[in-house]
Structures are given as C-alpha cells and as structure tokens.
Amino acid sequence: xxxxxxxxxxxxxxxxxxxxxxxxxxxxxxxxxxxxxxxxxxxxxxxxxxxxxxxxxxxxxxxxxxxxxxxxxxxxxxxxxxxxxxx
Numbered sequence: 001x002x003x004x005x006x007x008x009x010x011x012x013x014x015x016x017x018x019x020x021x022x023x024x025x026x027x028x029x030x031x032x033x034x035x036x037x038x039x040x041x042x043x044x045x046x047x048x049x050x051x052x053x054x055x056x057x058x059x060x061x062x063x064x065x066x067x068x069x070x071x072x073x074x075x076x077x078x079x080x081x082x083x084x085x086x087x
Contacts, residue, residue: 007048
C-alpha cells in the first residue's frame with residue numbers, strides 16, 4: 001500500500017519512519033541540522049511547489065533514507081494512514 005504525498009508522489013506505507021509537522025519540528029536545532037545534512041546528501045525530495053507543511057521520513061529496505069517535503073498537512077497524511085485510505 002502507498003501513501004499519496006501530493007503532486008503524483010506516493011511512497012510505500014511500510015517505508016515511512018515518521019510524519020512531522022514542518023512548523024513545529026523546524027523550531028528544533030537538531031531537526032534543522034538533520035534537514036541540512038540530508039539536503040547536502042541529496043536525500044530531500046520536494047513534493048510540489050506549494051507551501052510545505054509536512055516532513056515525511058522514509059527508509060526503504062536496501063536503499064538510502066529519503067525525506068519528502070509535502071504540501072499536505074501532517075494531520076491529513078496521518079489520517080490517511082490511520083483510516084486505511086492509502087493507495
């Protein structure tokens with residue numbers, strides 16, 4: 001099963017490590033350092049051109065970690081996962 005993150009981007013639900021509200025988590029120094037690090041390593045994927053609202057951390061088996069910046073609210077993404085409304 002896949003979770004749609006916006007702009008025709010979907011990730012396997014099993015690969016998701018966490019879904020975070022970008023406004024809340026970006027106030028932490030540790031989170032900012034993490035984002036800077038993964039961006040330097042080319043692991044950040046921006047989903048669409050709209051205002052980013054959430055951060056989805058994925059770790060596919062046998063692959064490098066990926067961080068998706070999504071225009072969808074973290075509560076929307078979480079609701080999709082919990083309700084089973086994932087593609």
